[in-house]
Amino acid sequence: MSLKTNEYTKNSDNPTTETVDGLKKYIVTKRIGTDYSYKHKIVWKNAIGFLFLHLMALWGLWIFITGGIKLKTCLWTLLVVFFSSEGVTMGAHRLFAHKSFKAKPLLKFFLIICQTIAGQNSVFIWCRDHRLHHRYSDTDGDPHNSKRGFFFCHMGWLMYKKHPYVIDLGRRIDMSDLQEDWMVMFQKKYYYYMYFLFAVFIPVAVPYYYFGESFKNAFLVCYMFRYVIQLNGTWLVNSAAHLYGTRPYDKNMQPVESWFVSFLSLGEGWHNYHHTFPWDYKAAELSMHFNQTASFIRMFETLGLAYDLKSASPEMVMRRIRKSGDGTHYLLGNEKDKKSVTAFGILHPLNPSYNVVYEAPDSMLEDKGLPLFHEHDVIDANLLKRDIASG
Known part of the structure; x- marks a missing residue:
């Protein structure tokens, strides 16, 4: 070049x-870190494309909320949203990007199909960007660097030319495990054909042919509205879950804990924990609060389709909370720090603006970045067990 x-x-x-x-x-x-003098260049075809998508989605939303579709079509749309979301959260994120559990071929195939419906590029490219996001989180090496502001990390990053760091560092990310997975590479090769079939044709054809919906309503609601609402749900993990919440596990990391985002994303909003222990299949300390994905992984384990579920031990989590937490942990925190939060309107964790009052950490990382699987935490846990054993 x-x-x-x-x-x-x-x-x-x-x-x-x-x-x-x-x-x-x-x-x-x-x-x-983040060079604030750098100016991202707009890719106008992307910006215009997303504007068109959102305008069509608003049309679909209007049809949806005014009763312009049949109940069967409404339920079908919600079902497609659910399965496509699990394709991202359980499949692309927890299985393929972080290898937090292993899956039998049948479950892998199912999750790849569901991830295709979500329309967020192939599993391979999704995981490459996500691994880059974790290794260089909230710096210029992060594709959706939250230091650039809410709009950029929510969706603006898809409308701008990639920062040169993202391009170069992205080539260094180890993707050998996915390159050796024939299912992942097959989807990568034939992604656009699979996307048209599973994300466009089938979601629209079912209500059109079997429920008696008009093609216009089926297309605007079951594709446009469904696609855009699911995209924004995923994007909130990159934006709101990096900006508005608490950091009970590591206050030196930008990501936060957000009940609101977890509720919308089936458990992906417990983001401070997730960036602290990225290899934990729960992506959260607990799994019963707005974390349906963790429950489904355990269900598939019971069925024999998922195995080798990885999780941080209570000792490891406790050590990290006491070492680097911001004092807001529900059990090990203190009242002073728990009360040091603010929000626009009602002060409650479900409020999307619920946030700590201290300044977010200034992310500066070594060029090798953060460990994708936080090997040093495993070492810390072994040291803690040794300390306990020795009294």
Whole structure:
């Protein structure tokens, strides 16, 4: 690549940017944060496309809330939303991106189909971006860096040209496990054909052919509205769950605990815990509060379709809370810190603006980034067990 395409070197001793022949090139430095002087370039075809999608979704929403569709179509739409959401949360996220449990071929196949319905790109690309997000969370190496503001990390990142760090560091992410998975690679190769079949044709055809809905209503509600509402539910994990909440497990990390996001995303809003222990299949300390995905993983374990469920031990969690938590933990926190929260309107965790009053941490990471599976926490847990055994 030439400098005209913003190629940048990997010499970590150089500054963040330098100018050569009047052109700026970007350098991956030893410490990666957020360069607020960097201006993302808008990809207009993406921006116009998302505007069109949301306008069509609003039309579908109007039909939905004014009773323009049959009850059977309404239930069908909710069913498609549910299965597509689990394809992302259970499949792309907890199974493929974090390897927090293992699945038999039948369950893997089912989850890949469900993830295809969600329309968030192939499992391979989804996992690459998500692993990059965890390794360089809330820095310029994060595809949806929350330091850029709510709109950027919610959906704006899909409308801008990727930061050069994201492009370069994305090439370094280890994807060998998914490259060796023939199901994942098959979906990657034929993704657009599968997307049309499972995300567009079937959701629209069922109410049109079997429920007697008009094609217009079936398309606007069962595809447009359903697709966009599910997208925004996922995006809230990148935005609200990084900005509005508490950090009882690690106050040095940007992600927060959000009951509201967990309720909407089937359990993905317990985000401070998840970034602290990313390999835990529950993606939360507890699994009974707005975490249907964890319950379904255990159900599939009972059925023999899921196995080797990984989870942080109570000792490991307790050690981390006492070491780096912000004092708001429901059990091990203190009243002073628990009361140090604010919100617009009613002060309650279900309020989306529920937030701690201290400033969010200034994310600065080494160029190697954070461990994807937090091996150092496993070491800490073993040390704690040794300490307990020795009295």
